[in-house]
Amino acid sequence: MSSTFLIRLIRLFTTLIFQVLVFNNIHLFGYITPLVIGYMLVCFHHNTSRTGLLVWGFVTGILFDIFSNTAGMASAACTLMAMLQPTILNLFAPRDASEDFTPSFLSMGFFNYLTYVLILMFLLHGVFYLLDAFTLVEWSLTIMAIFGGTILTTLIIIFIELLVRSKKRKK
């Protein structure tokens, strides 16, 4: 329990640092900024306590908000994502997997995992950028930011997964 908590804490701060130092400085085409912070919530294993997951999501979001001057936007988005993560994970859970498997392309298969991450990232970016814009004026920009951010973040998360898992597999 405590080791899981510690791993999550380390993962939270690692993603936060990378988000703040690196990804917050990416403005692809001027408006697409990946919210890699969502990787934190993608990693929660199946059958995590939903309440705990919500708190983790909220804390992740609020920390991001503090560093990005986006009070409330990311915390709202991350909380919603944490709320829906178990449901979406259930959709793509392989039948032969154990009750508390960790989502990855190893345990779920590449395509399932990709779809799972895409849906979650779409949720995150959708809520975040809609709250950010808070208007439907210039909706095309918002939609571009949502889709661009979703695709970019998904690619980054897949890349991170490949790096992490391939190392673990070698061990």
Next chain:
Amino acid sequence: MRALIDLIIKNQHWFVFLLLETISLAFLFSYNGYQKSVYFTTANDVVGLTYDVISGITSHLHLEEENRELEATNENLRKQLHAIQQQMIAMQQDSTKRLPALSPQYDVVSAQVVNMTIHRPNNLITINKGEADGIHPEMGVVCSRGVVGIVYMTSRHYSIVMPILNTNSKISCRLHNSEHFGSLVWQRGDADIAYVTNIPRHAPVKVKEIVETNGFSDIFPAGLPIGIVQKIEDSSDGMAYMLRVKLFANFSTLREVSVITNYSSPERRVLEMMSENPEKQDSVLNSQEKRSDSIHVSTTGTNEKSVKNDTVR
């Protein structure tokens, strides 16, 4: 009741979700845009420190580019500096701030000429500084090249200067080398020619000798340049020299002048006035008291005056 508690516990994540979303939206609507609280923004100390450290690291990443920019800026500034230096050299010829002979202990007030005549017998100059700037009658006025005249009248924001080019003007002066002194007067005619009278015949005068203020009056400090001796003539009575002097100050283009504000000493002037004309002393004293912002009560003031009257008489 138990069923209700069971229901809440079973669906507690919904309540937690609603709670957390409410908090998020509360943050969103209360802090965002207005940034009412610094604790949840980058103005927070911890976050600020983090960004300080980050910028300390990342600033090195752009050093090359920054160096190039700095060099370009330097080059640009150097060009500007050169241009300004050129302007300065040009302006020094008619700048009020550059008074080589004026030691720093004298305060000067810069003023601009707003009106002047040079072709009348009694020319006057109007400058745009007055009592509000600390200018009072009988203060010396100079320009960068030399002496201009003496303040004659003041209003709150303007002053009238009696320049050398006024037949009533009489400025005591001396020869730069021999220090023989005389008076500078102007006769109608050329705006750049004045005459020094009362130079004794035994004085070794040479053409092109510089005439300067002698510091006898309390208007100008000693050594301010006035003009250069152009021709040595005899005075009408033949008892002394009369030196034709080409003035340094170029009155026809005079624009910037400086008024020497703290050289004249009221005490000395009172003393001189009293010795010259005892009847005038009361009025002079009154004006002097006003000028020096004396806080004497009027009765004590009159007492002092009467004491002084007695001693003089």
